[in-house]
Amino acid sequence: MSKQTEPLAVPALDLKAQYQSIRDEIDAVVREVIESQYFILGPEVSNFETEAADYCRAKHAIGCASGSDALLLPLMALGIGNGDEVITSPYSFFATAGAIWRTGAKPVFVDIEPDSYNIDPAKIEAAITPRTKSIIPVHLYGQTAEMDPINEIAAKHGLSVIEDAAQAIGSAYHGRRAGTLGNAAAFSFYPSKNLGGFGDAGMVTSDDPALSKSVARLRVHGMEPKYHHHEVGFNSRLDALQAAVLRVKLRHLDAWTEGRRTVASKYTTLFKEEGLEDFITLPEEREGNYHVFNQFVIRVPAVVRDDLRNYLAQNKIGSEIYYPIPLHLQLCFASLGHEPGDFPLAEAAANETIALPMYPELTDAMLSHVSETMAQFFASKQILPLDRKRNVA
Numbered sequence: 422m423s424k425q426t427e428p429l430a431v432p433a434l435d436l437k438a439q440y441q442s443i444r445d446e447i448d449a450v451v452r453e454v455i456e457s458q459y460f461i462l463g464p465e466v467s468n469f470e471t472e473a474a475d476y477c478r479a480k481h482a483i484g485c486a487s488g489s490d491a492l493l494l495p496l497m498a499l500g501i502g503n504g505d506e507v508i509t510s511p512y513s514f515f516a517t518a519g520a521i522w523r524t525g526a527k528p529v530f531v532d533i534e535p536d537s538y539n540i541d542p543a544k545i546e547a548a549i550t551p552r553t554k555s556i557i558p559v560h561l562y563g564q565t566a567e568m569d570p571i572n573e574i575a576a577k578h579g580l581s582v583i584e585d586a587a588q589a590i591g592s593a594y595h596g597r598r599a600g601t602l603g604n605a606a607a608f609s610f611y612p613s614k615n616l617g618g619f620g621d622a623g624m625v626t627s628d629d630p631a632l633s634k635s636v637a638r639l640r641v642h643g644m645e646p647k648y649h650h651h652e653v654g655f656n657s658r659l660d661a662l663q664a665a666v667l668r669v670k671l672r673h674l675d676a677w678t679e680g681r682r683t684v685a686s687k688y689t690t691l692f693k694e695e696g697l698e699d700f701i702t703l704p705e706e707r708e709g710n711y712h713v714f715n716q717f718v719i720r721v722p723a724v725v726r727d728d729l730r731n732y733l734a735q736n737k738i739g740s741e742i743y744y745p746i747p748l749h750l751q752l753c754f755a756s757l758g759h760e761p762g763d764f765p766l767a768e769a770a771a772n773e774t775i776a777l778p779m780y781p782e783l784t785d786a787m788l789s790h791v792s793e794t795m796a797q798f799f800a801s802k803q804i805l806p807l808d809r810k811r812n813v814a
């Protein structure tokens with residue numbers, strides 16, 4: 422670093438900037454909920470459910486306590502449990518496989534496509550057994566999985582499909598929004614998601630009235646009416662405070678999503694101008710897809726990935742690895758008997774990807790600082806572009 426002045430800080434995420442822009446709206450609704458002293462479910466939650474269902478163009482939305490629960494609830498409603506198998510991606514946040522495991526079913530992994538990082542539909546059929554009940558495709562980083570072939574396979578084998586749309590609210594696949602592309606979908610409103618609450622929150626969407634009713638009942642201990650329990654659910658109620666915050670934020674979501682897409686295209690232009698395309702693989706939006714860029718994830722040679730992270734950090738640029746250990750190699754799933762090499766594309770992605778700062782409030786100066794720092798790093802490294810080709814396999 423030859424710079425005299427302190428480099429411009431570009432944190433990986435800056436939620437304060439978003440709050441500043443909507444502070445008055447948020448503070449007003451939070452005060453209203455506090456005045457009402459109505460904190461659990463109730464009118465704020467049902468209004469949010471109506472608005473969020475409309476937003477996703479789904480028939481039903483059921484608010485719940487987290488994105489993790491939003492995966493568990495439809496699995497339970499579909500009766501999935503001991504002895505069943507559920508197919509999913511090994512390259513996701515832990516909750517995807519964790520939810521399957523918690524029902525008593527076995528997660529069965531299918532490797533990803535190297536460019537979209539989503540489950541590869543061409544490899545799903547080979548993993549289907551007589552025990553298979555469901556498929557959970559993950560719309561990773563904000564771009565939907567290839568849902569048409571996945572739904573075709575599911576229909577052919579009588580399987581249900583649950584979208585893990587935790588990172589993908591507002592994304593679309595051939596004109597249809599995430600949340601309407603399977604039997605049910607799970608959304609997370611964890612603060613760093615595109616629609617983030619002030620704490621944990623989640624939502625299930627579905628067009629199936631019976632499934633939706635069952636999910637709504639399971640989130641209140643299987644209770645309907647009060648103190649009559651049809652099945653054993655658990656407490657996954659959504660708080661009114663979260664719903665009130667999310668209702669305000671939902672009105673801004675499309676503008677923020679456009680902001681994220683603008684940041685993504687500026688990154689792409691800047692990196693190309695710096696000649697970085699030989700060293701890094703940029704994220705791509707598939708034809709027919711609308712990518713909402715929860716994350717902007719690039720791929721670099723595994724040998725330099727951690728050095729690049731350190732170099733960015735020295736220059737006050739935040740970054741993250743989503744995710745460093747694929748799910749099939751997690752300690753808690755050792756009994757599944759997987760080994761390194763079982764899902765080579767997921768393993769390569771875990772070693773080669775790096776998420777750069779991504780939020781609509783990033784300024785041009787911040788984006789330039791990121792691309793210049795990246796260019797300095799690769800100029801100092803003398804990496805052969807071939808390295809990447811070999812590593813990507």
Ligand SMILES: *Cc1c(COP(=O)(O)O)cnc(C)c1O
Nearest residue numbers: 487488489514516587588609611
């Ligand atoms: C965030 C996330 C979840 C879990 O959501 P929580 O609200 O944190 O429980 C599940 N799947 C994916 C892909 C996620 O990114």
